[in-house]
Amino acid sequence: xARALLARFANRIERPDLRLSQSEDLTPNRIxxxxxxxxxxxxxxxxxxxxxxxxxxxxxxxxxxAAFLVGLITAVIGGRPGMISGATGALAVVMVAxxxxxxxxxxxxxxxxxxxxxxxxxVMHWGKFIRxxxxxxxxxxxxxxxxxxxxxxxxxxxxxxxxxxxxxxxPLYSMLGLVGLTMLIIxxxxxxxxxxxxxxxGIGIVAGIVIAFGIDVPTVGDMASIKGGLPSFHIPFGTGExxxxxxxxxxxxxxxxWIILPYAVILAAIGLIESLLTLNLVGxxxxxxxxxxxxxxxxxxxxxxxxxxxxxxxxxxIGQSMINVKSGGRTRIAGIAAALFLLxxxxxxxxxxxxxxxxxxxxxxxxVVIGTFAWNSLTILRRVPKTDAFVILLVTxxxxxxxxxxxxxxxxxxxxxxxxxNAAARIHAVTRDEGGRKVYEIExxxxxxSSDGFIELFDVKNDPDLVVIEFERSRVVDQSALQAIEAVxxxxxxxxxxxxxxxxxxxxxxxxxxxxxxxxxxxxxxDYEVAVDYSVRTGILGSH
Numbered sequence: 001x002a003r004a005l006l007a008r009f010a011n012r013i014e015r016p017d018l019r020l021s022q023s024e025d026l027t028p029n030r031i032x033x034x035x036x037x038x039x040x041x042x043x044x045x046x047x048x049x050x051x052x053x054x055x056x057x058x059x060x061x062x063x064x065x066a067a068f069l070v071g072l073i074t075a076v077i078g079g080r081p082g083m084i085s086g087a088t089g090a091l092a093v094v095m096v097a098x099x100x101x102x103x104x105x106x107x108x109x110x111x112x113x114x115x116x117x118x119x120x121x122x123v124m125h126w127g128k129f130i131r132x133x134x135x136x137x138x139x140x141x142x143x144x145x146x147x148x149x150x151x152x153x154x155x156x157x158x159x160x161x162x163x164x165x166x167x168x169x170x171p172l173y174s175m176l177g178l179v180g181l182t183m184l185i186i187x188x189x190x191x192x193x194x195x196x197x198x199x200x201x202g203i204g205i206v207a208g209i210v211i212a213f214g215i216d217v218p219t220v221g222d223m224a225s226i227k228g229g230l231p232s233f234h235i236p237f238g239t240g241e242x243x244x245x246x247x248x249x250x251x252x253x254x255x256x257x258w259i260i261l262p263y264a265v266i267l268a269a270i271g272l273i274e275s276l277l278t279l280n281l282v283g284x285x286x287x288x289x290x291x292x293x294x295x296x297x298x299x300x301x302x303x304x305x306x307x308x309x310x311x312x313x314x315x316x317x318i319g320q321s322m323i324n325v326k327s328g329g330r331t332r333i334a335g336i337a338a339a340l341f342l343l344x345x346x347x348x349x350x351x352x353x354x355x356x357x358x359x360x361x362x363x364x365x366x367x368v369v370i371g372t373f374a375w376n377s378l379t380i381l382r383r384v385p386k387t388d389a390f391v392i393l394l395v396t397x398x399x400x401x402x403x404x405x406x407x408x409x410x411x412x413x414x415x416x417x418x419x420x421x422n423a424a425a426r427i428h429a430v431t432r433d434e435g436g437r438k439v440y441e442i443e444x445x446x447x448x449x450s451s452d453g454f455i456e457l458f459d460v461k462n463d464p465d466l467v468v469i470e471f472e473r474s475r476v477v478d479q480s481a482l483q484a485i486e487a488v489x490x491x492x493x494x495x496x497x498x499x500x501x502x503x504x505x506x507x508x509x510x511x512x513x514x515x516x517x518x519x520x521x522x523x524x525x526x527d528y529e530v531a532v533d534y535s536v537r538t539g540i541l542g543s544h
Contacts, residue, residue, distance in 0.1 A: 016294045021331035022081055023288060030331070033197070037329035038337025040200040040364075041084055041320050045071070045342055046353060047361050048086070048320070050223050051152070055092040056312055057099040058107065059244055060224040061346070063087045065231040066311030068342045073302035074316075075335025080279045080290030082330045084320040084338060085302065087312055089152065090270050090404050095312060098263050103247035106260060108236035111313035113257075113264035115303030118272055122296030130276040130292055136388040137411035139377045140395025141277055142318075144407060146373035147400050149319050153365050156358045160222040174217050175359050182206050182363025197327035199364045206360040220361075221354030228346045231309040243310055268300075270405040271315035275299050277408070278316035285325050322368045387418040424449035427474075429457040438463050439502075441470040448480035455484055460491045467492060468533060472503035476511055485512075489536040500533035 024030055045067050053063030067086035074085040099107050121127065133141075157175060159165040167175055182202040189198035196204075210217060220226070234243055237252040250256050279290045295316075303313045324334050345353045381389045391411050398407035427444030446454050458467070469488075476482070485501075492499050504512065512534075 016077060016297075017079075017291060018077060020081070020333060024330050026331070026333075031333060033328040034331055034333035035337045036197050036200055037324050037327035038334045038339075039341050040197050040203070040327050041324050041329070041334065041338040042341035042345065043203055043353070043356065044199070044320055044323055044361055044364055045084075045086055045317075045338065046226060046345060046356075047156075047220055047223060047358060048317070049342075050220075050226065051155070052087045052089050052092040053312065054224075055089060056095040056107070058095075058104050058312055060226060061228045062104065062244075062310060062312045064226060064228070064342065064346055065309060066306050066314050068339050068346070069231065069306045069309055069311050070299075070302040070314035071335060071342065072339035073305060074295075074298045075332050075339060077294070077301065078290075078298040078332075078335075079292060079295030080282055080288075081332045082286060082321070082324055082334060083278060083282050083290070083295075083316055084324050084335055085275070085299065085314055085316045086320065087314040088271075088274065088317055089148070090274055091267055091313060091315060093403065094263060094266055094270065098260070102250070102259060103242070104244050105236040105242040105247050106250045106256070107312060108234070108242075108307045108310060109250045109256065110260040110263045110267065110307075111303050111311070112236070112307035113260055114267040114271065114313060115300040115305075115307060117264060117268040118300030118303060119297050120300070121268070121272060122293045122298075122300060125293045127272070127276055127292030127296045130273075130280065133277065133280075133408060133412060134388075134391070134415045136384070136391040137395050137408060137415060138277065138280070139374050140392045140411055141399060141404065141408060142281065142372060142374050143377060143392070144396040144399025145318050145404065146369045147396070149365055149372070150369045151400070153362045153369075156218065156362050160218050171217065174215055175362075178206050178210065178215075178217060178357060178359035179363040179366065181209075182360045183367055186364065186367045194328075199323055199327055199367070202363060203356065203360045206363070207356045210357045210359075211355060215357075218358045219354060220356050220358065222358070225350065226346055226353060227350035230343075230347060231311065233308055234310050235308065266405075267313065270403065271299055271303070271313070272296055273405050273408050274318070275316035277404075278318045278321055281318065282321050282325060286330060318372065319365060319368045322372050323364065326368075326371060387415075387422075391415055391418075420447075420449040423447070424453060426450075427453050427457075434468065436464060437466045437468050439468045439470055441472070442474040444473075445475050445477055446471075446481040446484065447477035451480045451484035454481075455487055458488055458491070460495050460497070463492070463497065465497045467497065467499045468502050469499055470502050471505070471508060475505060476508040482512070485536065486538055489538045493538055498535065500535055502533050504534065 020026060049063040049067040050060045053060045071084060071086045078085070095107055098110060157167050157172065159167060185202040185205055186198040189201045209215070236242065236250050238249040239251065240249055241247070242249050275295055276292055279292065279295050283289045299315055306313050377392055381392065391414055394414060395407045395411040398410050423445050427442070427446065427450040430441040430443065432439050440457065442454070444450060476485070489499050
């Protein structure tokens with residue numbers, strides 16, 4: 001029995017596609033583009049990782065190590081070459097309560113459990129359920145995330161010495177001017193040359209101007225020092241102090257499991273939702289679909305490893321993924337290069353990176369916002385159904401004011417309810433006489449939302465002794481549909497009359513046969529398109 005279960009579990013594991021590129025030839029020019037794109041992404045990752053570490057209430061290196069490890073592992077084995085992963089704000093806002101109450105070692109333990117849950121989801125192929133996310137929800141997700149990225153950059157316009165105060169006077173004007181210059185370079189560079197990715201050129205030119213002229217503007221070093229060593233293996237379970245005193249190690253007990261489990265489940269769900277939506281978005285931009293299950297396993301593996309190396313975990317980053325795609329990154333090389341450059345910054349080049357003005361990085365992210373926001377959604381709001389327009393706005397708002405996972409779940413639920421309502425409203429019947437029998441030709445799906453409307457279609461009192469219900473243009477979907485068919489049959493039975501079912505599709509026939517409603521066990525109708533009329537057995541589900 002155990003061997004059979006393990007065999008079934010193993011059969012679910014598909015051979016991953018680990019090619020460096022799905023479509024691009026790895027020429028010297030392509031490799032150059034990938035490496036420079038990775039460098040651009042790495043520069044943009046530094047302030048993001050530090051900022052998210054601050055949000056979670058942990059040391060900046062915890063965020064930087066997470067960005068390196070998650071980025072490297074997902075780049076190597078992820079389901080979508082060209083996609084960038086790292087520490088994210090969506091996860092950080094969930095972590096802050098855990099860190100504040102129990103300490104950073106509990107966070108490392110949670111990240112490990114989070115990763116295990118994500119690997120399990122990938123092995124079970126649960127990533128395919130991302131297909132249930134409707135396009136209006138995708139538009140709302142993209143717009144909401146673009147707004148979140150924009151709002152996050154506004155914090156860079158605050159005084160580094162007093163984050164409660166905004167910059168004023170010359171520092172503000174200098175910041176705005178440098179941000180504008182960076183955006184202008186990113187916009188104009190591709191018109192002159194594509195030898196260097198435009199975002200990298202923007203960062204390099206603006207940083208050179210600031211350093212050469214000694215312009216006093218906030219830099220990466222004003223946020224925090226990024227200097228550190230290689231991440232070291234660390235087990236967060238045990239007794240005594242952890243690697244960031246005075247935080248204590250998490251005891252390896254059931255009590256610890258019950259503390260971290262709710263956080264791990266939430267983090268795993270948020271991480272997978274954001275990663276799979278980004279996977280689809282990058283796939284649409286590059287014209288190549290990614291492997292959802294492979295991405296789930298990659299994200300989970302990355303988080304397990306990160307938890308054992310003192311990182312805060314992470315998931316796909318839409319902003320950095322957009323930078324990579326816009327810079328020409330299409331293969332795994334860009335993601336690997338970004339992670340390795342980030343490690344190089346931490347270990348050997350921190351003093352140089354800390355001199356980069358935040359204005360240059362803000363300018364890059366503002367261009368990401370402009371490129372990410374689905375501007376066409378503003379023009380189609382009046383053209384699409386009102387329900388879809390409402391879902392776009394709802395998901396956008398919830399993403400901004402709550403978080404991504406809640407927004408997507410809300411959007412899917414609202415879309416599903418709207419579909420159910422519309423489908424229920426479509427059910428109706430066309431009647432005709434057929435040799436002394438009355439035939440009801442049902443049109444529209446029969447399911448929980450339309451079951452009451454289905455029952456109201458029939459005129460039991462005035463119908464003849466034999467009534468045929470034609471399902472050629474309908475489908476019997478769920479238990480509520482079975483209940484409705486039995487309720488109609490009982491009404492006719494109580495009046496001394498009979499009903500028969502005709503033209504059942506194979507799935508409808510199977511459903512009704514399993515429930516025990518069909519008195520004739522035959523597949524003739526769906527297989528050979530012969531109009532077999534099935535009598536209905538009542539009393540199967542009971543009456544209410």
